[in-house]
Amino acid sequence: MGAIGRWWRQPDQYDWLSSYMHARGFTRPAQIFMAVIAASGVLVPANALWGPAATSHALLLALGVVAGLAGLAYLVLWLSRWPTRNQSIGFALTICVCIALGSFTAADPAIGLMASAALAVSGGYLAFFHSARLVTANLVVALAVAAVHVARLAADGQAVLAVSMLFLVVELNAGVPLAIQIMVHALGIDLIKSDRDPLTGLLNRRSFQRAVVAAVLDGQRSGTHLAFAMLDLDRFKVLNDTLGHSAGDDALVSVAQALTANLPDTAIIGRVGGEEFLIADVIAAAVPEDLGERAREAVTFTPYGLTTSVGTASFAVDALNAGNIVDSMHWLTAQADVAMYSAKRAGGNGVRHHTPARRDEDSPREDAPQRP
Numbered sequence: 001m002g003a004i005g006r007w008w009r010q011p012d013q014y015d016w017l018s019s020y021m022h023a024r025g026f027t028r029p030a031q032i033f034m035a036v037i038a039a040s041g042v043l044v045p046a047n048a049l050w051g052p053a054a055t056s057h058a059l060l061l062a063l064g065v066v067a068g069l070a071g072l073a074y075l076v077l078w079l080s081r082w083p084t085r086n087q088s089i090g091f092a093l094t095i096c097v098c099i100a101l102g103s104f105t106a107a108d109p110a111i112g113l114m115a116s117a118a119l120a121v122s123g124g125y126l127a128f129f130h131s132a133r134l135v136t137a138n139l140v141v142a143l144a145v146a147a148v149h150v151a152r153l154a155a156d157g158q159a160v161l162a163v164s165m166l167f168l169v170v171e172l173n174a175g176v177p178l179a180i181q182i183m184v185h186a187l188g189i190d191l192i193k194s195d196r197d198p199l200t201g202l203l204n205r206r207s208f209q210r211a212v213v214a215a216v217l218d219g220q221r222s223g224t225h226l227a228f229a230m231l232d233l234d235r236f237k238v239l240n241d242t243l244g245h246s247a248g249d250d251a252l253v254s255v256a257q258a259l260t261a262n263l264p265d266t267a268i269i270g271r272v273g274g275e276e277f278l279i280a281d282v283i284a285a286a287v288p289e290d291l292g293e294r295a296r297e298a299v300t301f302t303p304y305g306l307t308t309s310v311g312t313a314s315f316a317v318d319a320l321n322a323g324n325i326v327d328s329m330h331w332l333t334a335q336a337d338v339a340m341y342s343a344k345r346a347g348g349n350g351v352r353h354h355t356p357a358r359r360d361e362d363s364p365r366e367d368a369p370q371r372p
Contacts, residue, residue: 012130013184014085015214027082027322035078037121038091041071041098044105064105067098082217082322088129096122096138100145109152113165116145120172127177128184135177142173197271199249200256205278208270212280212329215268216320225314226280226328227288229295230336231259233275234307234348247304254302262298267291278333288312292351300349307349311339314353 021027044064074091077083083091096119103115119142126134146169153162195207203211215221233255240248252275259269259277268280279295281288292312299308313335315328339354346352 007181008132010132010185012085012134014088014129015218016210017129017184018082018214018217031078031082031322034091035075037095038071038074038078041074041094042068044068044071044098044102063097064101067094067101070094071098084218089126089134092122092125092130092134092138095125096141100141103145103149109149109156110158110161110165113146113149113153113162113169116142116149117165117169117172119145119169120176123173123177124180127180132181135181138177139173142169146170200253200271202256202260202277203268203270205270205272208268208272208278208280209326209329211268211270213325215266215280215282216317216325217322221266221282223282223284224317225283225286225288226317226320226332227283227291227312227314228329228332228336229279229288229292230311230333230340231277231279231295231299231308232273232340232344233299234309234344236275236306239304239306243304251302251304251306254304255299255306255308258298258302259295262301263291263294278336280332282317283314286314286316287353287355288314289351289353292353296349296351309340309344309348310351311336311341311343312351312353313339 018027021030044067046068071094074094077087077091099115099118099122103112103118106112106115119138123135123138123142126138146166150162150166153159153165195203197204212226216226233251236248236251239251252271255277256269256271259267259279263269263279264281266281270278272278277295279291281291283291292310296308296310299306313332315332320328335354339352342354343350343352
């Protein structure tokens with residue numbers, strides 16, 4: 001009972017799975033696939049009006065038309081962008097309703113019962129992205145629809161066929177979503193365990209990238225530019241050589257703590273190398289002057305007299321989408337790195353911002369200091 005309770009209370013995995021798919025470049029194929037599924041909603045009113053069991057029942061016709069229009073709306077949504085969590089839930093429930101209504105347009109109750117088995121589609125989607133509660137709701141709908149068709153088959157003297165097909169409906173609508181949830185949660189545990197740098201507790205490079213993708217594409221943050229700041233601790237090798245690697249580890253942990261404490265809550269912070277840290281945030285300015293300077297100052301608060309060289313770069317948020325964000329992040333990382341080395345060559349403990357002549361230009365222009 002304890003395991004069932006934990007399963008029931010588990011939050012959904014929509015955010016981290018969405019960011020994982022964005023980071024891996026899976027979003028566009030998934031959007032096209034989901035758009036095709038959404039388009040199938042128009043089959044409900046089509047079958048209700050012109051199918052073999054065409055009905056004149058006003059309520060069923062009205063519900064069929066609404067389901068078809070909702071399917072077309074989700075077709076447009078999936079082709080235009082990645083949906084929010086609530087839109088995603090609405091999509092799955094729309095598919096659930098479409099399949100349920102569509103099963104009643106079948107002239108043969110055996111065909112209607114087989115159609116209810118297709119509710120495993122919405123159940124599988126909910127199991128992949130959302131919670132056990134929604135999967136259970138989908139299962140209840142599947143069983144309710146199946147019960148109606150089973151009763152019709154039994155009344156026609158086909159009880160054995162009805163029971164056999166009911167077993168198939170239960171197997172698909174309970175077994176498939178459960179297997180998907182087990183797989184996804186196992187994947188989630190592995191990803192969460194591998195998300196953090198074991199020394200500092202900050203995000204590693206892979207999880208940093210996923211977090212940035214989610215922050216930009218979920219549309220929840222205000223700001224016009226995605227800003228990156230690359231930090232490299234000055235003369236860190238001297239600290240390691242003179243005080244030992246244990247002191248170096250302590251220094252890295254203190255830097256991580258200082259950055260977390262002194263940067264905005266919206267900042268995404270990762271350790272991406274030995275003594276390199278990467279920061280991202282969605283900000284209102286084209287030049288992340290405050291972000292770079294606050295990161296530099298935070299390091300000076302740590303023990304061992306540490307300083308850091310900081311390079312920043314930014315990109316307009318309205319130019320980012322699921323198709324180019326990963327490449328844009330690579331570009332931002334590279335340009336912030338160029339600016340950081342400019343600050344290091346100037347003596348360290350400073351901030352430089354990289355400003356290209358054009359946004360689509362890969363070669364850097366002269367780095368401009370943020371502060372004198």
